[in-house]
Amino acid sequence: MPDASVASLFRNMAQGVHQYLAESLRICSVYLGIAVIVTVSMGFALPGLRDQALQVHKALLTALAPSSMQASSESEAGSELGADTSSAIAMAVPTAPASNATGMLGPARVAPPTPKKTASAATGPQAEALRNYISRKYKVAYDATGPLLNTVYKVSREKQLDPLLVLAVIAIESRYNPLAESHVGAQGLMQVMTSVHQDKFDAVGKNPLDPVANIGVGATILRDCINRRGSVDGGLACYVGSTGPDDNGYGAKVQAERRRLALASGIALARD
Numbered sequence: 001m002p003d004a005s006v007a008s009l010f011r012n013m014a015q016g017v018h019q020y021l022a023e024s025l026r027i028c029s030v031y032l033g034i035a036v037i038v039t040v041s042m043g044f045a046l047p048g049l050r051d052q053a054l055q056v057h058k059a060l061l062t063a064l065a066p067s068s069m070q071a072s073s074e075s076e077a078g079s080e081l082g083a084d085t086s087s088a089i090a091m092a093v094p095t096a097p098a099s100n101a102t103g104m105l106g107p108a109r110v111a112p113p114t115p116k117k118t119a120s121a122a123t124g125p126q127a128e129a130l131r132n133y134i135s136r137k138y139k140v141a142y143d144a145t146g147p148l149l150n151t152v153y154k155v156s157r158e159k160q161l162d163p164l165l166v167l168a169v170i171a172i173e174s175r176y177n178p179l180a181e182s183h184v185g186a187q188g189l190m191q192v193m194t195s196v197h198q199d200k201f202d203a204v205g206k207n208p209l210d211p212v213a214n215i216g217v218g219a220t221i222l223r224d225c226i227n228r229r230g231s232v233d234g235g236l237a238c239y240v241g242s243t244g245p246d247d248n249g250y251g252a253k254v255q256a257e258r259r260r261l262a263l264a265s266g267i268a269l270a271r272d
Contacts, residue, residue, distance in 0.1 A: 063128035120142045122163075122267050124151075134167070138176040148176075148211070155216050160224040162270040165232065166190075166219055168258035169239070172250070190218025193241075197221065232272040 110120065111244050131149060135142045149163075152170075156163040173191035174180035187194050187208045193206045194201070197217055206213030225234030237244070237253035262269045 025122050026257045040119070050214065055244075103259050116193070122265065126267050130167075130261065130267065133169075133174065133261065133264035138171065151212050155219045159219045159225075161219055161223060162258075162272075163268060164213070164258050164261045164269065165254070166222070167261055168254045169218070169222065169236075171257045179209060187220070189216030190214055190222075192218050205269045 001095060003059060024072035112238050127149065131142070131145045132148075134140055140148070149167075152166050153163045156166050157163075170176060170189045173186075174189050176189065178189050180191065181188070182191060185195050189211055192208060199207075200217045200220065201208050203212055204213055204216070208214060208217075222235060222239050226232055229235050229238050233251045233255075234245070236254050237247035240247050240250040242248075242250070259269065261267070
């Protein structure tokens with residue numbers, strides 16, 4: 001009898017373990033199935049959402065830009081952007097003003113001048129790498145980054161600023177969102193305080209949310225800040241509204257992004 005009891009006990013234990021394992025396997029299968037369904041669903045949904053966001057961003061930049069930018073982008077889309085990437089990205093390389101320019105943002109068909117010490121020059125491959133970096137990191141439509149970079153290089157050349165510095169300020173201020181607006185009223189790509197600088201937008205007859213006008217006014221303010229404080233770091237503190245050297249780390253963030261832009265593109269940083 002004792003042997004029978006022991007055998008019965010082991011059978012009961014074995015049955016219990018078997019039931020436990022079966023139930024655990026069933027539960028794991030259910031959760032695994034749910035995970036697979038969710039993963040597959042996200043795989044279909046996320047690319048569509050990302051594409052939609054890129055399309056919206058491109059539409060915003062195109063809609064808010066002046067007609068010269070639209071005309072230039074549309075006329076060059078087939079011949080340059082579609083056919084030769086390195087040719088298309090040449091619009092982001094600073095060029096000398098010429099009578100055959102296609103407009104404010106159109107690339108001049110002349111050789112670029114010798115770069116000044118205050119501006120970072122970019123070759124075609126470097127500008128292409130810069131364009132890819134901004135498009136990928138900040139979810140900006142690739143086609144919109146060409147006119148954007150062209151604007152930044154043109155304005156930076158006029159204001160004697162490093163284009164990578166201006167691009168870094170845009171990255172920290174708005175993450176390349178042309179409709180960004182802070183709770184204190186800073187607007188656009190470079191988060192210009194419209195209440196303080198409305199006269200600058202009135203002078204060019206543009207809305208503060210116009211990307212080209214916003215970059216132009218923002219770069220003007222940055223240049224004035226650097227001139228007043230005597231250094232780029234001091235100018236950045238001034239730009240963010242700090243009355244002293246302590247800018248709560250703003251300048252360090254901008255300079256860190258500036259270095260990342262240089263590293264990603266292979267463009268040498270200008271000496272401050």
